[in-house]
Amino acid sequence: MDMLVQVLAGFQSALTPEALFYCFIGVTIGTLVGVLPGIGPLAAISLALPVTFYLDPTLALIMLAGIFYGAQYGGSTAAILLNIAGDASSAVTCLDGYPLSRQGRAGVALFVTTIASFIGGSVAILALIGLAPVLARLALQFGPAEYFSIMLLGLIAASTLSVGSPVKGLAMVLVGSVLGLVGMDVNSGQLRFTYGFMQLIDGVDLAVIAMGLFGLSEILTNVGRDRSKEKPISRVSLRSMIPTREDIRIATMPAMRGSLLGTAMGTLPGIGPTIASFMAYALEKRVSRTPERFGKGALEGVASPEAANNASVQAAFIPTLSLGIPGNAVMAVMLGAMMIHGVVPGPGFLNDQPEMFWGLVASFWIGNLMLLILNIPLIGIWVRILAIPYQLLYIIIVFFICVGVFSLRGSSFDIFLVLIFGVAGYLLTLFRYPLAPLLLGFILGPMIEQYFKRAMLIARGDITVFAMRPLSAVFLALALGLLVVTVVTFLRNRQSTILVAEEN
Numbered sequence: 342m343d344m345l346v347q348v349l350a351g352f353q354s355a356l357t358p359e360a361l362f363y364c365f366i367g368v369t370i371g372t373l374v375g376v377l378p379g380i381g382p383l384a385a386i387s388l389a390l391p392v393t394f395y396l397d398p399t400l401a402l403i404m405l406a407g408i409f410y411g412a413q414y415g416g417s418t419a420a421i422l423l424n425i426a427g428d429a430s431s432a433v434t435c436l437d438g439y440p441l442s443r444q445g446r447a448g449v450a451l452f453v454t455t456i457a458s459f460i461g462g463s464v465a466i467l468a469l470i471g472l473a474p475v476l477a478r479l480a481l482q483f484g485p486a487e488y489f490s491i492m493l494l495g496l497i498a499a500s501t502l503s504v505g506s507p508v509k510g511l512a513m514v515l516v517g518s519v520l521g522l523v524g525m526d527v528n529s530g531q532l533r534f535t536y537g538f539m540q541l542i543d544g545v546d547l548a549v550i551a552m553g554l555f556g557l558s559e560i561l562t563n564v565g566r567d568r569s570k571e572k573p574i575s576r577v578s579l580r581s582m583i584p585t586r587e588d589i590r591i592a593t594m595p596a597m598r599g600s601l602l603g604t605a606m607g608t609l610p611g612i613g614p615t616i617a618s619f620m621a622y623a624l625e626k627r628v629s630r631t632p633e634r635f636g637k638g639a640l641e642g643v644a645s646p647e648a649a650n651n652a653s654v655q656a657a658f659i660p661t662l663s664l665g666i667p668g669n670a671v672m673a674v675m676l677g678a679m680m681i682h683g684v685v686p687g688p689g690f691l692n693d694q695p696e697m698f699w700g701l702v703a704s705f706w707i708g709n710l711m712l713l714i715l716n717i718p719l720i721g722i723w724v725r726i727l728a729i730p731y732q733l734l735y736i737i738i739v740f741f742i743c744v745g746v747f748s749l750r751g752s753s754f755d756i757f758l759v760l761i762f763g764v765a766g767y768l769l770t771l772f773r774y775p776l777a778p779l780l781l782g783f784i785l786g787p788m789i790e791q792y793f794k795r796a797m798l799i800a801r802g803d804i805t806v807f808a809m810r811p812l813s814a815v816f817l818a819l820a821l822g823l824l825v826v827t828v829v830t831f832l833r834n835r836q837s838t839i840l841v842a843e844e845n
Contacts, residue, residue, distance in 0.1 A: 356701045375413065436622070
């Protein structure tokens with residue numbers, strides 16, 4: 342009964358005119374970002390971060406979250422119409438979405454992805470309502486040793502289980518952790534890694550790193566792309582979006598299976614919507630009686646991955662809000678935004694600020710409902726937006742990056758830092774180093790250091806405290822197991838590559 346009262350209070354907070362306005366702004370920007378290939382939700386949230394500094398914390402988080410899950414809706418549009426993924430999680434939608442478009446069924450495919458996305462988001466929100474309070478109560482039993490161990494586990498899992506080389510992911514985590522140490526140590530007052538630059542005394546701003554790595558570097562990566570070979574955009578009318586009864590029957594169960602799978606995957610660090618969508622596609626192909634249809638326009642191959650990636654995005658808020666542990670880079674930015682606003686996510690968040698917590702959760706469902714309304718009647722507008730010249734778009738984005746960064750502290754030094762991080766992000770992407778683990782290391786690294794120091798102070802310097810506490814020992818054992826598996830897999834792959842090279 343108490344939870345029901347709190348949920349209703351959350352809806353009351355989320356239904357205020359201000360909350361509805363910023364929720365609408367967030368999901369609209371998110372959809373636009375998802376429709377336009379090459380930008381992505383992380384770059385959009387990074388660009389919007391400075392704007393939220395002037396907003397109420399609840400409104401700021403509602404808008405940023407709307408951008409995140411709104412981008413998942415919009416990402417399928419370019420995938421279906423142009424065979425170009427709006428972001429990585431929409432790549433699998435291209436496999437059957439574009440063949441459906443070529444068959445003249447683009448409207449049905451877009452309608453199914455919208456409904457499946459809504460179902461996936463709704464299932465994950467229900468899981469968030471049920472699981473987050475339980476996890477928060479359990480986490481109240483955690484001490485500094487447990488927090489250190491579980492954050493270390495989350496950091497290692499996010500870098501080794503994500504897409505790309507796990508060894509490179511671990512390397513980027515270390516780089517991010519070092520960047521997080523720049524500035525004055527809060528305990529000793531010593532300056533670390535400032536190299537005489539007084540502007541670095543307070544450390545590197547989260548928005549500067551995010552806008553450089555995921556805003557400017559995305560532009561540098563995409564600005565030279567040859568778009569002359571992109572396919573013509575299919576025309577989509579509202580009448581063409583109406584599915585048949587058979588279409589509904591085919592898509593219903595895959596959407597439910599994808600929702601459940603995506604929810605489960607979203608709660609785990611490092612999985613994210615990309616892996617969830619590919620796993621959902623593989624599951625549907627395995628359970629299908631006609632797997633040969635996949636890749637040729639199977640509606641199940643669109644419904645399940647889209648439900649999975651949206652459910653994964655919503656479910657990613659479960660560990661972030663209840664434990665204070667982000668599972669991916671976007672959640673790391675959300676965590677950083679909350680901390681900037683003086684909100685500390687974790688087990689105390691639900692108890693200390695229930696109105697904000699439940700208001701944020703309620704806004705998720707309201708935002709998903711808005712996206713349902715936005716994506717079906719306004720599909721013609723999103724299709725026409727795909728014709729915007731990208732050269733003009735990139736100039737506008739760079740302008741807003743510079744304005745946003747300068748507004749943080751009124752310092753041109755921050756613009757210089759954004760340029761450095763932008764070039765660094767472009768070069769790292771060129772050599773296939775993942776950028777997301779760097780941001781996770783930047784956010785979690787200093788937190789891990791603080792919990793380590795607290796645990797050592799309480800234990801009077803006895804490092805065995807991490808192994809003596811049962812939960813901490815379990816988390817450390819899992820982290821060590823992941824590291825061992827990662828190293829063994831890397832060595833085996835390297836040995837196989839050498840053998841193949843020698844045979845050739």
